[in-house]
Amino acid sequence: MDRDVDRKILNAALEVVSKEKISGTRMHIIAKEANMSQANLHYHFSTKNDIMVALLESIQEEFSRGRGNYIDSKSKSLDENIKGFFEQKKDDILINKKMEYAQIDYWVQSTVNEEMRDIFKKTFNIWRENIKEVLPENSDENLPYIMVSLMIGASLQYLIDEGKFSLDDYFKVAGEMMLNQCEKKEALKKVQSSVK
Structure with a gap:
């Protein structure tokens, strides 16, 4: 496989998905966007599903790598x-809108x-593990x-009605909520250990 050609195809696929959604995406449209023949496209990706899965993996890897x-x-x-x-999610919402929209469409698919579904399970697990790594030991498992719900919720709400709320304010409150939960757990742990 030629990585440059694959990247060109996946970039074209993202453009098409951002305009047509996954359900409206067709191989000939991706080929046209990639400025190649449909036969050449099929040489690299046999089916639409193959391209869509590769694009989803690429999007999820980019989100994880950027973290x-x-x-x-x-x-x-x-x-x-x-x-x-929260800053990464805010930047993704504002700067990587095409990927955010595509990710939402992929979730539906x-x-x-x-x-x-398996790709989402895997990447959600990675995302949650990354979060666990920065939280205090014995933090609430939820x-x-x-x-993750706070971040995805911000994306869904903001992208459907841009400007309705401030992402900076939203994520400031979300961060305070998370810190408060961590501090409560730590305080409770100290009380319990002093009682023993």
């Missing part, structure tokens, strides 16, 4: 890392496509799920 620019469990504080997760 390293925002968080560092070894050198940043809990507060900095929580803000980092994953309700009927097991291969896409916090990573809640934090």
Whole structure:
């Protein structure tokens, strides 16, 4: 496989999905967007599903890879890392809208496509594990799920009605909520250990 050609095809596929959604995406439209013949496109990806799965994996990998620019469990504080997760999501919503829209469309498709569902399961698990790594030990096991929900909820709400609320304010409150939960758990742990 030629990585440059594959990248060109996946970029074209993202453009098409952002305009047509997955249900309206066709191989000939992707080929036209990639400025190649449909036969050449089929040489690299046999089916639309093959392209769609590869694009989803590419999007999810890019989100995960980008996370390293925002968080560092070894050198940043809990507060900095929580803000980092939310800052990345804010930047993705504002800067990578095509990928955000595509990810939402993929989530819908994953309700009927097991291969896409498995990719989401895997990447959600990675996302939650990354969050667990920065949270204090013995944090409530629901916090990573809640934090992911806060981020996806911001994306869904903001993209459907841009400007209705401030992402900065939203994520500031979300960060305070997460920190408060972590601090409550730590305080409770100290009380319980002093009683023993």
